[in-house]
Amino acid sequence: MMKEQVEKLIQEQLIEWPLVSQNFAALGKVQSKDITVGHVEYRAQFNPARIVSSAAKVDTKSIQERKCFLCAQNRPKEQKGVRYKQYEILINPFPIFPRHLTIPDINHVDQKISNRIADMLDLARELDDYVIFYNGPKCGASAPDHMHFQAGNKGFMGIETDVKSHTGQLIFKYKDASLHLLDDAPRNALVFTSKNIPDLTNSFELLYKLLPIHAGEVEPMMNLLAWYDGLEWVLVVLLRSKHRPSCYFAEGEEKMTISPASVDLGGVFITPIESDFKRIDSRVIQDILSEVSMSKSEILELLSPLKQ
Numbered sequence: 001m002m003k004e005q006v007e008k009l010i011q012e013q014l015i016e017w018p019l020v021s022q023n024f025a026a027l028g029k030v031q032s033k034d035i036t037v038g039h040v041e042y043r044a045q046f047n048p049a050r051i052v053s054s055a056a057k058v059d060t061k062s063i064q065e066r067k068c069f070l071c072a073q074n075r076p077k078e079q080k081g082v083r084y085k086q087y088e089i090l091i092n093p094f095p096i097f098p099r100h101l102t103i104p105d106i107n108h109v110d111q112k113i114s115n116r117i118a119d120m121l122d123l124a125r126e127l128d129d130y131v132i133f134y135n136g137p138k139c140g141a142s143a144p145d146h147m148h149f150q151a152g153n154k155g156f157m158g159i160e161t162d163v164k165s166h167t168g169q170l171i172f173k174y175k176d177a178s179l180h181l182l183d184d185a186p187r188n189a190l191v192f193t194s195k196n197i198p199d200l201t202n203s204f205e206l207l208y209k210l211l212p213i214h215a216g217e218v219e220p221m222m223n224l225l226a227w228y229d230g231l232e233w234v235l236v237v238l239l240r241s242k243h244r245p246s247c248y249f250a251e252g253e254e255k256m257t258i259s260p261a262s263v264d265l266g267g268v269f270i271t272p273i274e275s276d277f278k279r280i281d282s283r284v285i286q287d288i289l290s291e292v293s294m295s296k297s298e299i300l301e302l303l304s305p306l307k308q
């Protein structure tokens, strides 16, 4: 069973890889605080080790000049993996979750979700105690040149319960799959549910075809989260209008090193800098979400060909 192999990998890496044991131990002591935006509960986590990702330089020049940390030949010698299809399951040495995995393709190919939704849903079933997530190349991925998913243990991100407690507005049904728009502005999560992978994959494709691709980019801007609850799959699509919020680029007092990706939009905002952790509140989260998420009216207009 892959689930047991992965659990064994985690236990071994925690013992054998000093950086991992140190960073997972530090995670046990991180500060966090709860913040409400509208009727949605978010959390802020003060996590200094995550500066490597939040402040990652992801412009083309910087990416070309560094050695890809997801390619097998460049990984630390301590890092071991579990093979699954054309992917390898690795422990994430800079964790946000008590159980945090990185799942790169075995080949160095661009971060692109097209034709990989079924893989994501297969992973969600195999690792059914995890949420599998995907950050678009311009939406928080720190290796936009190397295809990868991540996984974090269930019961950590608020979005899991938000999806259960707020059904939202039905956008369309396709065979066994349905798509709802949650009433969680300014985040505006789109939620697919289905009891089978082909219907969910096909209905995602229907949505995907309607989304705009900005000049110079390879796919529509999005973050995805998927999990399997034993009966059906849930796939959350967070459409983005922007990568990093203006506070990320501000100078002096206004600057906040917050680079939102799946986990932040999923309910846990990561702040590697202590002063940012102290400052982050309902207003800050609301402003960031409004800035980086596609608006409800834009989503409804884009999806109007699907509406029933």
Ligand SMILES: [Zn+2]
Binding pocket: 068, 069, 070, 071, 107, 108, 109, 145, 146
């Ligand atoms: Zn690579």
